[in-house]
Amino acid sequence: MIDFASALYLGLRHSAAQLGDYAALTTGYPASLVAAPLARRLAADAAALQGCEAGMVAPSTLHLAIDVFEHLGRTHALIADEALYPVMRWGLERIRGLGVPVAWFRHGDLADLARRIRLRRRGRPPAVIADATRLAGVPVPLARYVALVRRHGGLIVIDHSQMLGLMGASPSPRQPWGSGGGGALRHAGGDPAQRVLLLASWAKAFGAPLATLCGPAALVQAIARDGPTQTHSSAASEAALRAGLHALEINRVAGAALRARLWQRMRRLQAGLRWLARGCLPDLHAPPRDHPLQHVRLATAERTMALHAGLRDAGFRTALLRQFDGRHALAVIVRANHRRADIDALLAAMTRLAPQLPDAARQARRLSSTPMEEPQHV
Incomplete structure (x- = not known):
């Protein structure tokens, strides 16, 4: 069967032969207690690739979403794009269950976002949460998002799983994706010191079953220290870390x-x-x-x-x-x-x-007379 459903965009696989031998799959320590040397190396390399000051590694974007929203829910007013990817929504649903309000703005609508920021909880800076690409597949205007929240002392949380490994610095008509594969901040030409947190799954373009969070050093370090999954969940496995480092080497070469x-x-x-x-x-x-x-x-x-x-x-x-x-x-x-x-x-x-295929006109007539409720996901 010819596969057009896999999201391993660059075709990276990371076989056992490529990753080498290792003594144990996991250490048994939570990340907050002992950070594996490979995890520290991968976090630093991931931050450098993405144009950020610091990074951290976790088994999945859900782990990171839980940690990020737990931290920001105590200090910021959370405002999210209504078309946010489900995994990020799950992290927000958890924090809402703990009593933290979450406001939603119309997908990609900066005017509606500005209105939501004005209506936010008094005294709290905004934390705006969005995907790096709009439903049409084009990157969000990250610079405009940053400028909007900066006026209110806020920050942006971006899931750029669909950009990491594909899009990078200095896009042009001849090279629309840019170069390097560093993702959203590189593609937008952003500054490493900007208040932008980048979450990304590496299980797409880079083909590694892990995720990273990159952004300002003080903020990333606080989330790594206090995040609940950093204390109560296993860290990324040795195999996943080796796959991530292998992906970075392939990306470089x-x-x-x-x-x-x-x-x-x-x-x-x-x-x-x-x-x-x-x-x-x-x-x-x-x-x-x-x-x-x-x-x-x-x-x-x-x-x-x-x-x-x-x-x-x-x-x-x-x-x-x-x-x-x-x-x-x-x-x-x-x-x-x-x-x-x-x-x-x-x-x-x-x-x-x-x-x-079924006749389009006949099907349209049948649907107009027999409305049906379709499932949320197919």
Whole structure:
């Protein structure tokens, strides 16, 4: 089966042979008691890559979200984007359960965010929480977010899991992703001293099962010292830490070439989708996204789901998801280790399936007379 559902964007795998031998998978110590030397090294290297003063490592972004919101909930007014990724929402739901209020602003709407900041709890600086990319796949205007909260003594918390390893410094028309793969702050040209906390999963572009938090040194050190998961959960495993360091070495040596190959594969898929939309699938809608995660949608949910099922039967793994606006989309994820032939085979399969899909007009009439409640996640 040809896989277009995995988010290992750069194709990094980190086999046991590449990581080497180690004495134990875990130390049994919580991170707040004993930080492994590899964890300290990875945290420092991650901070340098992302353009920040300091970093810390955890097994997942959920661990970090719990620690960050526990800390900020005592000192700041929490204001979050309503389209925030679920894992970050889970961290906010926990802190709300402890009695800390959380306000929400309309997705990507700076005017609504400014209004929420004005209405925040009196005397508390704002902590604005958002993803690094908007639903359309483009980066948020991080500099404008920073300027807005700076006037009120606040800070920004950004989940840039979808940018780390892909986007970096000095983007240009010839190199839209920029260089280095350092993520959101590098891409925005931000200063290391700015009040920005960057959370990121490394299980996407870097292919390592861990997460990092990077930002101002004093703030990161306070979260590392006081975070509840730092005391009550195991630290990232030896294998995960070695995978993270291995990813950084590959990024240093071959990251630019991998990103260039990935960009070419993504453009090949986009060109093919445009050709399908002009021909056998005129209802195909694939918003232009300069990101490996491409969203494909047909006129009705039934047609989109039928395309997903047909591709699966034809030997292609894609992902079906429910979008923020309630519609269904097919997630087609391009990776640097896809061959041109893989892209072409997927497009050919979609062409063959087009005549077999449910009739769009008939499905639209049936849906208009039979409303249904769709699940939150597919």
